[in-house]
Amino acid sequence: MGMGRELGTTPPTIVTAAGPCPAFEVLEPMRQTSPLVFCSPHSGxxxxxxxxSQTCLDDASVRRSEDLFVDRLFEFVxxxxxxMIVARFPRxxxxxNREPYELDxxxxxGPLPPYANSASVRVAGGLGTIPRIVAEKQEIYAAPLDRTEALSRIETIYHPFHRTLSALVERTQAAFGFALxxxxxxxxxTVRAVPGGRRPDVIVGDRFGTSAAGRFVAMAAARLSVLGWNVVRNKPYAGGFITERYGRPHRGVHAIQIELNRGLYADEERLVPHRGFDMVQASLRDFVALFGAEIEAEMGRPAAAE
Incomplete structure (x- = not known):
């Protein structure tokens, strides 16, 4: 499945060693029957x-920032x-999931444009729109980047990605009266343990109650807990730019971030799925089906957008 025609032009391409491929894709249902929209921005x-050719990292090290196989976990939606919109380019x-110009x-x-936000906490940590480090705090680049080429990534990929995501959300809200x-x-x-010493399996983030209706967040957390997972809210991940940017509950658009513990489904050293992958995917499928039905029942909407 690829870009829906009603969402606009074909996505930009990136050129890999294997040839050109779409920078991102929209995986479309035959007919949208759910008010849910999914986004996987970090699994490319x-x-x-x-x-x-620019990075000083080896092939394994440069992949440490990936949200491993999240696109594959949710490919059933x-x-x-x-x-679901899926980034194919790597984080x-x-x-x-940053402001467009959070740049170090x-x-x-050379000098950055005056509108660049160089004072954000994320930039200070090396994780701006164009990151300086990967997850293990290893420097990505051996030399300064060409400013024009770097800004081109934002103009040619970042902005089209968000225009497409916005169109998906707007289309869904128009069809159902709301979107999530x-x-x-x-x-x-290795995520920080919660009180009691256990590490969370899932973190549900809503920007501390600002990006989605509280009842929706509670429903999501409860449904995930029923699957046997240890679920916490907002700590240490409350949601990034996407959750903050799109979550407008007072306007009928809600946004929730879901963080899955990679140890549930992947070998984090070898960067491959392990035998837990299929079980986690099946559980997520149950969650999406039941949560989507609960949301529609809560809102009193028809099961499909005609």
Missing amino acids: RAYPASFL PALGAP AYLDV PQMFD LIDCHSMPS
Whole structure:
């Protein structure tokens, strides 16, 4: 499945060692019957050849920022009547879960535009729109980046990605009277333990109660808990730019971030799925089907958009 015609032009391409591929894709249902919209912004594994020539990291190290296989975990959602936008480019190359111009001036060979936000906490931590480091705090680049080329990533990929995501959300709200965006991520199994010493299996983020109706968040957390997972809310991940940008409950658009513990389904050292993958995917399918039905019942909407 690819870009829905009603969402506009064909997505931009990136050129990998294997050839060109779409920078992102929209996986569309045959007919949208759900008010849910899914987004996987950090699971891309298509590394531009030009980027690999710039990085000083080896192939395994540069992949440490990936939300491992989250796109594959949720690939069933079109069969349940919901669309999903999936980034194919890697997070280490460009992070669409940031403001468009959160940039570190020390990374580039010339001055940045005056509208760049160089003072954000995320930039200070090396994780701006164009990241400086991967997850293990390893520097990505051996030399300053060409400023024009770096800004081109934002203009040619970041903005089209968000225009497409906005169109998905707007289309869904128009059809159902409301929309609920689920931003899908993964976290390392070493995530900080919760009280009692246990590490969370899932973190549900709603920007501390601002990006979605509280009853929707409670329903999501309860449904995930019923699956046997240890679920916490907002700590340490409350949601990033996507959750903050799109979550407008007072306007009928809700956004929730879901972080899955990678140890549930993948070997984090070898960067491959393990035998838990199929079970986690089946549980997520149950969650999406039941949660979507609960949301529609709560809102009193028809089961499909005619």
